[in-house]
Amino acid sequence: MSARAAVHARSLTKIFGDVIALEDVDLDVPAGQIHGLVGPNGAGKTTLLGLLLGLSVADKGTLEILGVPSGDVLSVAHGVAGFVDSPGSYPGLTARQNLTSLASLRGEVRASGDIDDLLDRVGLGEVADDTVRGFSLGMRQRLGLAAALLGKPRLLILDEPANGLDPVGKRQVHQVLTDLADSGATVILSSHRMDDLAALCDEVTLLATGRVVFSGPVSKLEAESGELDYRLVTSDPAEARRIAEEETSLTLVAGRKQAAGDKPALVVRGHEAEIDDLVRRLVGAGAAIRELGPVVPPLEAAFLALTGADDQELTR
């Protein structure tokens, strides 16, 4: 294994009774990377994050965290921090008191300026002295992130950290995680939002029913989408339909739902290069292109195709 690997896992398997939550999962995450875990509900993301955090032990397979093999005993590896499901906090204490007591519980003496700085970084500076009982889900997520950052981790594990965050909060959290990765630390996080992961992650691992169905750069995942359905609006719908029907490499998707009040649109299925050819022909025939774009974004389409969810959920 590379000396610079933050996580190196082979054939990780975790079974709960009759449920195989993870099956033969391999995961390689280089140091300094932001790595996303994505997959449908029940895919095994939280289970995998729990193994990385030392909250449970695999039934089979090997796991090395920051170069150290994980044993059979439940323990958080040195240099690792984070949360699964949702971060814990003391509701009767203020945000600042939560961080101060957590630091002293861990035997760390943190200057109050450090804690103020952390609270500012996660956007809680103005509510630092409010009790956590009144905090929203997004505020608790931010506090959980601050708590995880207290010990200056080299590997940060976060289960859906953007859960409940408004767009500003999401941007702040993305900035904190990007700064952390720039400083050489590694971040592994789960999300259901492909767009969030695409904006933040160097690489993603896609899980479906406990197995890895894709692992690699986001751009490569996008390429996995293959044929897509494109919605096309032109100045001459009849001519556009006639030309699209002539293009044997394309399929006209009949009966696809159009948004209410839409202009007349065609939905054509094909690869990007074939859509390019269609556009050239349409423009050559004098039809102006007014709108053209995939009905489902390429990343989402790849997610649906690789997890088999497109057959079940996208029946239009």
Ligand SMILES: Nc1ncnc2c1ncn2[C@@H]1O[C@H](COP(=O)(O)OP(=O)(O)OP(=O)(O)O)[C@@H](O)[C@H]1O
């Ligand atoms: N402690 C447990 N006992 C029994 N079954 C469990 C336990 N933890 C997880 N599972 C099962 O393992 C599978 C994977 O669950 P997991 O929570 O890891 O999925 P997930 O991808 O995080 O899902 P979600 O997106 O809904 O949070 C599910 O079928 C779940 O019901």
